[in-house]
Amino acid sequence: MPKLRKKTQEKRIKPELGGGFRDYGSGDAILRQRLLEKIHKTFEDFGFDPMETPAVERTEVLLGGEKESGKIIFNVRGSKEKKSDLSLRFDLTVPLARFLAVNPEIPKPFKRYQIGNVWRGESPQAGRYREFLQADLDIAGASSTDADAEIIAVIWKTFKNLGLSKFIIKINNRKVLNGLPQYAGFPEKKLPELLRLVDKKEKIGEEALKKELKKVFKEKVAAKIWEIIAISGDTKTRLIKARETLRGNAAAEEGINELIEIARNLNTAGVLPENWEIDYSVARGLGYYTGSVFETYLTDAKEFGSVASGGRYDFLTVPFTGQKLPTVGGSIGVDRLYAVFEKLNLLKKKQTSVKVLILNLLPELKKEYLELAQVMRAANINTSFYLGDDRAFQAQLAYAVKKEIPYVVILGENESKRSTVTVKNLVTREQKEIPKEKIVEYFKR
């Protein structure tokens, strides 16, 4: 187009990404796809069905769940519009609550999963991203702790299916923390601040948290808080200790009883004890959790923070319907998990899924090349036909090597006369001439 050609003289546009955004080239995308397949396969084994909501929602709806999130939201505005009431979703939970409010007829329990991006409109900073891929699963309309335990069991099974073994799911119940004002003797209104503080424990460490608690609370109060959130030992010990210490504290007792039921279910469902523990310091920052809460850390890569988290949020539909709907869910941070796989070298990255490159050597043999490609593709062998401008044999071979395609198929004059093809393995450098009609068989061995 003449219009575009003229641009050579025009000012160049920097081919840059916006701050906090990134590309995933083929090597990364292939691996991420493999992770996602395992994740959604596991979710479906457990009876969760997919669901999709749009990336853009009414801002009012997004803030309905939790006002604090407004600070980190991305507003979206059509270029002809003066003002905007739309924003990009910052999680997949508030959109689910909106969906449930609008579709009250859906049979409950409703078990759904959604895999999609979420966006955070924070200022870009080195190493902090503003677009994340999350895999969420939720059970709406189930108040039994069987549902809480199932969410945790699915997360566990997903991690196992991803080949991970060194991880720990730390489980708590908000009700235990809700019992702390009464137990430790501080005003109810200071609870949110306490939740924010203990939420930082994995990041800043026990000693730093201890200090921070002492800054905010009186020494005696801080000590009583510490007494609970630092309870250690095996699962049984942790449950018994907390129950004894908090006896008579209604909220906390309810929370501990729920933890006992969840622990029992996890054992029955075969969730390995080495992969989960009760931790009374787990709080989850978000305001909407009402019961169980959990975070998941990779023991070899704690610096990545929690890679899967969730909990029970029975009141999230209240702003929309005025009625509570008992719901529990979990969310896997796929991008974060992917970063862990990369850092720990847990999966071998490959640049391409192409198995075979058919070289494009002689124009008069193009018909044979295309027919060959057709046969291979019909047999589900990922096959590329060389389409580059450099038609020299060496150039095409070099291309296959650079792309890390494992095999090339050579069909020249001699092969054509003999109705054969030469298959060259670019890893072992071996090559072999085989009858043309045996080609699928050769690759299907």
Added chain:
Amino acid sequence: MPKLRKKTQEKRIKPELGGGFRDYGSGDAILRQRLLEKIHKTFEDFGFDPMETPAVERTEVLLGGEKESGKIIFNVRGSKEKKSDLSLRFDLTVPLARFLAVNPEIPKPFKRYQIGNVWRGESPQAGRYREFLQADLDIAGASSTDADAEIIAVIWKTFKNLGLSKFIIKINNRKVLNGLPQYAGFPEKKLPELLRLVDKKEKIGEEALKKELKKVFKEKVAAKIWEIIAISGDTKTRLIKARETLRGNAAAEEGINELIEIARNLNTAGVLPENWEIDYSVARGLGYYTGSVFETYLTDAKEFGSVASGGRYDFLTVPFTGQKLPTVGGSIGVDRLYAVFEKLNLLKKKQTSVKVLILNLLPELKKEYLELAQVMRAANINTSFYLGDDRAFQAQLAYAVKKEIPYVVILGENESKRSTVTVKNLVTREQKEIPKEKIVEYFKR
């Protein structure tokens, strides 16, 4: 949380979607997922690898491809930012051009596909959506028409793999249209207007287009334009007629020769002649196409417009690098295609992928239920364990029926004693008591 509980008294938030956005509940999402699996599988058979770019790009980059698009763009702004240089992508092609400009070292030809949403910031109108799912595939660094033909062949094979047979891919070459000013005798600068007009042919029909041409061009000019764009007959006739009529018109001749090569490749690659044709009226609205262009219509559902389109755009990297990069690509409008499948009833929608619901009848048998679920899931049978609050047998059965789950597994006191389970088929209403250890075998028949 007390904060949320208070909201019952507060003003309610309407659980509404933004105009032009929509949800896909499980029934839709399951089907869409099946479409997507077939699409990406076919792309991979042909040697295309996945790639991902972010939803948000710098506005300047997005407009680099084509200024007109600015009118329909969605701006994105972090809530603390005064102004914004970011927008949501309106297609997947401009981001690819940006990616290629930034990563010049990538081995060429680079064959990639990307499946993702794009957004259009137009004013919401009934039936017009502002978020679309697209599946794009492109070959960068290949100037041969073999690449153009391959893109069309992949689109064809994808549609065939989706079970479609009644569709037609209409193929043209921009160079033929670029030859029209000289042939029909009108100034070069009127060409963009002509492209916009002929682009409307499928929508408004031949007669209306004829009239519109006469409004814009002198009668003699309009007649000569019509003579070319209305060429009919079989493929051979269309090619010969155009070649004869436009002989000596350098641009047009080059275009026709390219069409001849593409036609030859399509035949060799086994693309059925009933599914494609040369149509000199195909223009594609976008400014960036430089060679072949194509549109795909479903013969039973023309009202949906083109469901897959594309072409060659050799200059799209020029605004970024100052250098052309021969590239050809195609794009399937997944949402539009899905709407067609729905309208023509081509796929049976199912509400759930769950095959079996294990009823949750007796608390003391929970261990058995959970163990059973574990065994089934390990055998890849999508299994749900009833988690609802209503524990009555009839309520649980009714839930399975409403959810259209085909089987329930009943394990009561008697079954437990006998180490059996009763499997009830909710479609045929048959039920059968089988030994517990035979359950996987039963469902794997």
